[in-house]
Amino acid sequence: MAGIGFQLTKLMQKRTLAGGLHAYGFAALIGSGPWVLSMVTLAALGLVLHRAGAARELDLFFVAVTHVFAFSLVVTGPLQLLLSRYTADAVFSKQDEKVFPSLLGSLALTLAVNAPLGFGFFVGFVPAPPLFQFAAAGVLMAVSAIWVAAIYVTAVKDYTAVVRCFAVGYAVSFIAAWLLSRSLGISGTMAGFLIGQLVLLLTMIRVIYREYGTHAPPSFAFLHYFKKHTDLALCGLIYNLGIWIDKPLHWWLSPHGFPVSGALWASPLYDQAVFLSFLSIAPGMAVFLLTLETTFAGHYSEFFRLVIERGTLREIVHTKELMADALRDSLARLLKFQGAFTLALVLSADRLLASLGLGAVQTLVFQVTLIGVCLLVLFLALLTVLFYLNKTRDALLCCAVFASVNLALTVAGLLADERWYGLGFTSAAAAGTIVAGVLANRALQRLEYETFTSIPLSS
């Protein structure tokens, strides 16, 4: 009997520690982090190239890149959380040698899926010069690979490395796109952008190689995780669908939407305002990452340390309460910070957007979606907490609510009129936040119950 008990304690230990790995929890945030960086650069590129003229042609470039982001994030969505979990488990179980081969394997898989998608879409359905078509397909493959590689860079735990890579990559993209556009026009812009993305991808792989490099062949062992952690894969897919679903709806259903070229659609009235408001996500996320890691994560590990290392029930419950306090505290701080920032932007929206040459309807959409983005930050924070608490099923439910509310209310808004634009996304973020808040609160309240009663009686 003694033997059984001992074995079970070990099992418990494995479960709780592996479940609590930080990198895994952060995946949800990382998914949008690099994306924000990309948007900032794109916006800057847009401004510079606009000044250089050729605005109409540039629209094609930006619409194509927007599609690239949408495709790449949705397609790699299922992989993101899954790979975070896989690398976290590998690193935790001291099997570092599994990391690099799985990077190669997941990159191969990503390229294998995106190559036909990219070439099929851009060559088959987008009338443009061949160089543009091929470069665009290349960008889709490169950007998808970048999302995957970013997960592994996070596993290196050098968060600034992610930022450094993006800075270098987008600087090259920016310069090359600008230089090549002068001789090759829009095809040059896309080709130059591709060069920078490839540089970004290679610098990321180099960072990972330095830490985990082996000469082992690519491994596809992570594919087992699709079966084991189906919830995670679905979470990634549905979250990214939820983030994007309102855009194509506006392209196709809004009276302002039109095909820019072939299958490439756009609705500048909506797109520009929404992308601009998404840029406001950055400061809130930085604050949340910081407070989460310093307070919540600390209490979180302390909780499981006490469970395993023979804390009393009172100590365990007390630590959980500290954890809940820390979470409430960082959410409140986040709301204050992001709220103030959002409020400032909402109030200055008129002048800000006028200076960018955008009109009154766009200002309204901008203001509405700014609030949505503020809520999205809270939603992401709560999702991260659910991942921490191993509540992937709950997280999946939140993502489903988020995506379906966005779908339904965006369609409803489009059937009404322009005053309702953007409310679909904002309501979806609000609904997601409420559901995630209720579920996270419940999960925290029941944490010790769940932690203990889910231990199997025998292994």
Place this chain on the structure above:
Amino acid sequence: MSPAAKIADVCLVLEGTYPYVQGGVSSWVHQIVTELPEVTFALFFLGSTKEQAVKKRYTPPPNVISLTEVFLFERPPPAQLVPTPLTAAQRAPVYAALRAFYLAPDDAARDGAFWSVIDAFDAAEQAGAPFTFGNLLRDEEAWELLTEVCGRIAPSESFIDFFWAARFVHLPVWLALCARRSIPPARMYHSVSTGYAGLLGAFAARRQRTPYLITEHGIYTKERIAEISQATWIYDPRGRYFDVAEGMGAFKKMWINLFMFLGEVSYTGAHRIVSLFEGNTHLQIEFGADARRLEVIPNGIDPAKFDAALAQRTARLSGGLGEEIVVGFIGRVVPIKDVKTLIRAARAIITREPRAVFHIIGPTEEDPDYFDECKQMVALMGLEKKVLFLGPQNVREILSGLDVCLLTSISEGLPLIILEAFAAGVPCVATDVGACRELIFGRTAEDKALGRAGLLTKICSPLDTADAVLRVISSAENLLTMGRAGRLRAERHYRQVEIMGKYRAFYTDHRWSELSAPNSQLSTS
């Protein structure tokens, strides 16, 4: 054998003994079922794991009509680990009963609440909503109760250990309770211990309104306490070396509380509680037995089988003491028998009575280190010619050659060897443990009047032992007088046929149970 096609006269509830495990209790059970062929028996065997019950050590006679086996330390059946999805309303009565049980203000309230718990489980099952162990593992009400109990009994202990201790303490009880459905029907129940067997015996008798008898050879609760206080597999923050009297870790206490509780449930459910000797009745009272329901029925022998040895010995001694005076020790050479004290006493005896020789009769291979130490001690004292290790011998044959039988045990129950020595007319010098006092000096007034059949000594006292032996062997006359008292005592009070007669009476005429109905809360269901 198929489980009881017909109702047995007696269901024997056996925990870890007959027919699969060899030992004193098993031999006793075998004797009962063999010597009472007119009584039909159903055996209900509670074992720890299936491995324990691979090979039968005894072949039960044909009057044993069924054998049912249940294992309490096996992996539970998977279905038992899946919680039945029940509504809060369905769970409520069971958890109300469980709360009343675990949070009971005193022992009496708790014992009553226990049967309400069982009734609640049964009611749930009859309503088509059976509780499983999985419910107890997963239900939120169970968790709340667990944390509440933890706050009461182990607020400053490691919770993960409390949690596992709670699981492991309850699992075998749960499996035992699951086994209540397979208890064979019988006209009465007789458990040969308390513990899990007692729990089921008490349950079956209560449910079927039949008499319930307990016979205890050792005191189960006391034995478990001794075992647990030495266990290393239960986490004890104080480490392994602590004084039982000073208290022990909360988790050891949990196990001990369980066995004390099982003892109480058994005792309060029993109509009669039998022990082998007077000393054990005091322990039974201490562990919750009602003094009015206690009875002493010792082990017995057939004195006639020793007639030849008695005759030989009497003839030999009638000519006075011989050139050698043989002091016999009959038993295993193990520390609990304290052979070393015997050797030290031998040294003191030989100094004063050079004719004395010591025969140590019994197996020596159980504890080879101890045997070596004993031999070295003998050599060191220069007693190789006087203290002889003879190994196992036929007891009936060697008894006639002994002048006195010596027992130096630190602990004993009712040592059969004393009865055998008495039957052969050999007086005994024994430590004052277990039943030795009532065997040597007599139990009742009438018994005492038969005279002393030897002397008692303090444990671990070579000088006291030497004095007693010297006094007994002072003359052939003394040896014969004491031997006669012993023989008479064995004939009058320890005859196997009479003891079997008492059990036959228990089994065939249930009037005894009406005279001592168990506690009121047990008779109302």
